[in-house]
Amino acid sequence: MAINFDTALGIHPLALQKRTERANILANNIANAETPGFKARDLNFQAVFEQHLSNQTEGLNMDVTQSGHRPGGAVVINDDELLYRNPLQPSIDGNTVEEHIEHAEFMKNSLAFESSFLFLKSRFSGLLTALRGE
Secondary structure (H helix, E strand, O other): OOOOHHHHHOOHHHHHHHHHHHHHHHHHHHHOOOOOOOOOEEEOHHHHHHHHHOOOOOOOEOOOOOOOOOOOEOOOOOHHHEEEOOOOOOOOOOOOOOHHHHHHHHHHHHHHHHHHHHHHHHHHHHHHHHHHOO
């Protein structure tokens, strides 16, 4: 019986990739908290996953040669897919970064990243156990 990593690992490899990209976006927001006119950006994580699952992605598409194959493709986050964050209290200089919100979102993103990472770690441990026949 062949091991299918897509089935075994699920969406967690994609989740790690997108969580990393989101961490970079949020870190950029935090770094520009004092920059006049800077507009805070964020990623709609759910929309990215729905886009991936519905296979409406741009990039490298894979051939489906058998009925058991799932179509796949690269998920690319374009600048138009980033959303602007609406501030609760806009600043006078036009900066929309609210540090407490950015830090909270960064921490939630970090926890979700850690959850996916631990899930993948346990899956790989299980696969290694199966391969060793233990």
